[in-house]
Amino acid sequence: MEQIETDGTTAALTGSARAVFRRLVEDGPSTRPQIGNALHLSRPTMSAAIAELERPRYVEMIGAVQGSFGRSAAQYRVGSGAGHVIAVDAGSTHVRVRVSTLDRRLLASRILRLPASQIAINEEVSRAVAAEVAAARAAALPGWGPLRVLGLALPTRVVGLGGDVISTRQEVVFSAFTPPPGVTLVLENNVNCAAVAEQHYGAARGASGFAYVQIGLKIGMGLVLGDQLIRGRNGAAGEIGHLSFPFAPGASPVPGEAEHYLGTEAFIGRVRADWPEIAGPSPIDTAELLSMAESGNADALRHVERHASDIGAVVATCVSVVDPGLVVLGGGLGASPLLLPGVREAANRLSYPVEIRNTLLGTDATVMGIERLAIEAAMTLLIGEEA
Amino acid sequence: MEQIETDGTTAALTGSARAVFRRLVEDGPSTRPQIGNALHLSRPTMSAAIAELERPRYVEMIGAVQGSFGRSAAQYRVGSGAGHVIAVDAGSTHVRVRVSTLDRRLLASRILRLPASQIAINEEVSRAVAAEVAAARAAALPGWGPLRVLGLALPTRVVGLGGDVISTRQEVVFSAFTPPPGVTLVLENNVNCAAVAEQHYGAARGASGFAYVQIGLKIGMGLVLGDQLIRGRNGAAGEIGHLSFPFAPGASPVPGEAEHYLGTEAFIGRVRADWPEIAGPSPIDTAELLSMAESGNADALRHVERHASDIGAVVATCVSVVDPGLVVLGGGLGASPLLLPGVREAANRLSYPVEIRNTLLGTDATVMGIERLAIEAAMTLLIGEEA
DNA sequence: TTTGTTAGTTAACCTGCCTAACACAAAAAC
């Protein structure tokens, strides 16, 4: 009943072998005794598991580690048979690509700056993705093993097969880009990706629930509750840019108005309209406004404070709905420590106690998150049912 | 290595025995072949599992079922050794008690109407809970087996051992009520309980995620996402009464103001203030308002419509944050079909597509939900790790 | 009474882990 894996499909592995493989993927190179102790596996079981995993080159020995006494221990890592993944962040200003093994050793990375900021995903972005993926694949070496999964982070809502694909613009990314056949495709919203990255590698490491709030050209949120990413029925969970606004007695709320009020365009517009002539030239964009505020400009500081307070009110709304306990601020404005105190004050004044932190990953968060999701999908392919 | 279970602690059961027991708890009496087919267990394994479960009386045979041909099949159900649970809904107007076996056979039930509507939980409620629980326990028969779990649904935030218990008032229920020693206690917010009940037995059966919105004296929400109840770091997930309000440019939002505006007190106040003198006497409470609206009174209908629209705006806020895809309306006003179209229209206009339904369980939802949670806790006690 | 069909038990086996005991390698002790 031996299942010969000619291509990259699931080989029938024993439970302990799966656990060992997962451990090597998650925690990087380890010696046999380290793995055995961590997973509470006996040495014979470790021997059997390693033997199982070495046959399809899922793992490979990379050396021996000598302790103070005794025989040296063999060290293993994920092997070439496990293959690799390509992670792509198709953003509005850049296309970022990471090619990595399942244990996140970087095989190649590319960054393309788009000629102009693309407000929505379009054919230009699609062409750029096609070119970058082709370039990454052309550089492939035999030691990379098979390509298991291609992950794509998109600045749109993303719905699965059952959903209403038309209403999202997610298909536009394929207008000029044909994904390689036979490779599993993983699509995810870019803010959700950033949240995943913060959860595993960034400011939310160790938290079982938190909200990642992106504050930039658009505003959005990625929600992780009970250790799992919340996507929503229409892929719209966390679409706080779509909150209706204003919300007051007698007022007529307009859907999506929160984004128009809180996005950088409207924000910088209000700043410039309100800028006193004697204070010199008004800032041209939020980056300039931030640097003016950093150097102590009182008018700039006042506007940043005000915006932080507005963001805090939105954060408070989210806190009242899901009570995540932790909020990580990201995106162009959210990465700045200047907004942090204002958001923190407003959110805690208006709702339940919540910790607020800045991103630790910055612009790399999205591509790291889609990389993580691609690796998880590859693990499901290889050993089934990632725990 | 045989573990003799003298009291009610975990007996070391085999995996298949646990699965059989769980199946009997969840789906009620079944024959051996039914269970075996459903769980893909061979007949020898079924024999072993049943034998294991019969020794501690976790299951018992209750008869034989005859098919069209062949030998009749033995039918089993959960036995007295599995014990029972007590579920208590300590509400603001009633205290409801259900005593049931783990497979939800009702052993006893009690309803006490409180002398006056208690706006918050207090010693009066605590005394009532003590009396009702004592009465239920006094009626216990030997066939009920041991009391495994006491579940309490409370109209407060509920936090676990790690949390800030002081801020929640949840301890007030124990001011005059001492829970029976040695019995596992399960506390949960009453709206969350109602959500759990709708998820398993009511309007949200089969949905993997939805929001239960309670509209009555207070407003609140219970969130189920990815099949699990979302409680939040401070037990405040779904506390939409605590949303700050108003939320508009230049306005100063006040925390908790949403409840003051949307609760029945303020609502009926606005109705009475606005009531035209020629329309006759104004309604005294929302129940009267609803019945006037039902019989076609135009002024009553107008106010109900307006309120539905306000509720719809809050629902839209929740939909934009978590996109549950389904919202179940409950509570005194939420149970009425009159509000449904207005909420549905406003929510879908202001946010993403969302199905809106009325509760199917009404005032029983909370006690049924805490019963379910108590049973789940009892299962964890008996077989560990409820899947 | 025979026959066909379904229910349950017994026997034998398989998988996936374990412990016990032994063989092996490398530093430390002599």
Add this chain to the structure above:
DNA sequence: GTTTTTGTGTTAGGCAGGTTAACTAACAAA
């Protein structure tokens, strides 16, 4: 340079928890 100490890896055997195969038991219809 041998021997000891200590940790690494393998071999042998056992056990838990499932399987299939084959038999016995029970019951309705012919």
